[in-house]
Amino acid sequence: MARERRGSYYLSRIIKAGQLNKETLLGAISNSATVLVGKYAWTITDVKFFERDNQVVYAFGKLSKYSLEGTVKIVGKQGKKKIETDLVQPNLIEASSPFVYIPEFSGIAYLHVWNKIEREVFARRFSTIIEANFDNFFVECKIEPITDLHKFVERLMSIESFIEISAKVRPPNPLFGRVWENLKEYLEHRQATEMSVKERGDENYPLNSNLLKHIQGLTSQSEEKRYTPNDPVDITDAAILMATDGYGDGKIIGIEKETQTTITLKISEKHINFLFGREPHPDDLFENAYKQFKRISNERNMEHK
Secondary structure, eight states, rough: OOOOEEEEEEEEEEEEEEEOOOHHHHHHTTTOEEEETEEEEEEEEEEEEEEEEEEEEEEEEEEEEEEEEEEEEEEEEEEEEEEEEEEEEEEEEEEEEEEEEGGTTEEEEOOTTTBBBHHHHHHHHHHHHHHTTTTSSSEEEEEEEEHHHHHHHHHHHHHEEEEEEEEEEEOOEEEEEGGGGHHHHHHHHHHEEEEEEEEOOSSSBOOOOEEEEHHHHHHHOSSOOOOOOSSSSOHHHHHHHHIIIIIIIEEEEEEEETOOOOEEEEGGGGOOEEEEEOOOOHHHHHHHHHHHHHHHHHHHEEEEE
């Protein structure tokens, strides 16, 4: 029996704004628009919903990329001679990326298809398709990476001083992280749908930040001893922490200890992922992805509103 081929599935949040909410997103997945990019068309195929108590537990589908007109090579025989002819085949599938959307976590896990549908391409095309379902009117869909904190903190520890910290975040729904709860409450009070923040220092007067302390606290906590900051987290640090949980994006510019050169660390660089079959059964992919999202929520003290 041949061994099942596996690939990398990336974990992200789906950020919804305007007309987009859980119900309208599920409708757009179920009755997907088709968008044209260059010589390829993109749509969502093979959709399957699993419901419990009249609520969608997960939606499975495939982001599919296909040629508007392709050719298939047909091999046949004429007498003893082998001949090849090209048969025109409309809507020839070029590649597809299985995904599972789990409303409980506003989470999506999707396959990176090398040289066909890379993780960044999936995020852009999926969002474009969803927005096209509403004729791009008063709607926004974004897929934001969830950062692997253990890998991120390794890079963060290599920075001696912070020169710039910037982030763009969106209010979470339905999950939020206890460590950045003060920022969530601030955004709710302001009725803000998006916030951008940027702080700059310089090499002589770098920024004062407790970001490393907070992330080390999260990554080293146990079930018996949970990490709780003594004081509210500074707003820019909180925005970075919020972005690492998949509710925005951000970057840090600093001086590296070893080389004393300026380096840039982007939140999206350490995108969390797991290995799974490239042709998964929907239930199996859901179960695996659900465990990953549940683990992330537990490790980061995340709760529902």
